[in-house]
Amino acid sequence: LKIKMEALEREARMQRERDEMMEKKEIAEKTAKMKQDFLSTMSHEIRTPLNAVISISSMLKQSSNQADRELIDSLQFASDNLLNIINDILDFTKLDAGKVQLRMRPFEFSELMRRIVLTYEKMAVEKGLKPELHIDRNIWSWYEMDDTKLMQILGNLISNAIKYTDTGSVKLNIKKIDGDEYRDTLRFMVSDTGLGIPADYFGKLFDSFSQPESITTRKQGGTGLGLAIVKRLIELHQSEIFVKSELGKGSVFYFDLRLKRALPEQKDNIQTHN
Numbered sequence: 001l002k003i004k005m006e007a008l009e010r011e012a013r014m015q016r017e018r019d020e021m022m023e024k025k026e027i028a029e030k031t032a033k034m035k036q037d038f039l040s041t042m043s044h045e046i047r048t049p050l051n052a053v054i055s056i057s058s059m060l061k062q063s064s065n066q067a068d069r070e071l072i073d074s075l076q077f078a079s080d081n082l083l084n085i086i087n088d089i090l091d092f093t094k095l096d097a098g099k100v101q102l103r104m105r106p107f108e109f110s111e112l113m114r115r116i117v118l119t120y121e122k123m124a125v126e127k128g129l130k131p132e133l134h135i136d137r138n139i140w141s142w143y144e145m146d147d148t149k150l151m152q153i154l155g156n157l158i159s160n161a162i163k164y165t166d167t168g169s170v171k172l173n174i175k176k177i178d179g180d181e182y183r184d185t186l187r188f189m190v191s192d193t194g195l196g197i198p199a200d201y202f203g204k205l206f207d208s209f210s211q212p213e214s215i216t217t218r219k220q221g222g223t224g225l226g227l228a229i230v231k232r233l234i235e236l237h238q239s240e241i242f243v244k245s246e247l248g249k250g251s252v253f254y255f256d257l258r259l260k261r262a263l264p265e266q267k268d269n270i271q272t273h274n
């Protein structure tokens, strides 16, 4: 009888623990959902008046004198920055809630890569850097890709590389590491010779709203959302991101994408994509 009682008590205790765990999981899920809803509503609410500020200031600029124009430039810079933050929050909450899908279409590979790198040239030149692009020769010319998401992934990595590098180089290297009749696995590598990342921060690098405590990176501003978005966008492609870094020497972020080869499209069609 004693053994039976003990077994019953043990069973009841285990059931209580299971219930508590379920309850904790439900609370965590509800809290996460509340956080997503709050962030997304708040961002939408801020975006509308902010867009008005942006368009009114560009109208004002046309009819202003030199001194006022400089003030309006600062206003535009600040509001563009704020808009980027708001857009990051919206992108992140959508990704986190699983509301984002890939839209694959055929693109000329080197052309798309050149366009992405070129977007960050001005930012790099202002710091005395020049982003380099190296594409292996054995890569197919056209692939099915989601250009917007690839632009977001590589754009975030390249702009971070520029942001956290003062001298040396920022590179995007792409090579083919595997392939069959229809698909190739391409490795994308964004490397820099910048600050590097502290080893104790590696675990948190891809968490949302995270930045290391160092003054150097805090000075750069930012939300700490860029890499969290990058990680989720790469996961959406059924892949994962890796990083190698050494303090004071630089960092390499890399990931592999398995892309379907495509046939060249008519020029007319290409233009509708852009």
Ligand code: ADP
Residues within 6 Å of the ligand: 156, 160, 161, 164, 192, 194, 195, 196, 197, 205, 210, 211, 212, 217, 221, 222, 223, 224, 225, 226, 227, 228, 251
């Ligand atoms: P943000 O750049 O807005 O702070 P990210 O998520 O893009 O947010 O990056 C998080 C942090 O990781 C940055 O604040 C920075 O400290 C570090 N980091 C990211 N990329 C690099 C890099 N290429 N070199 C050095 N540190 C980096």
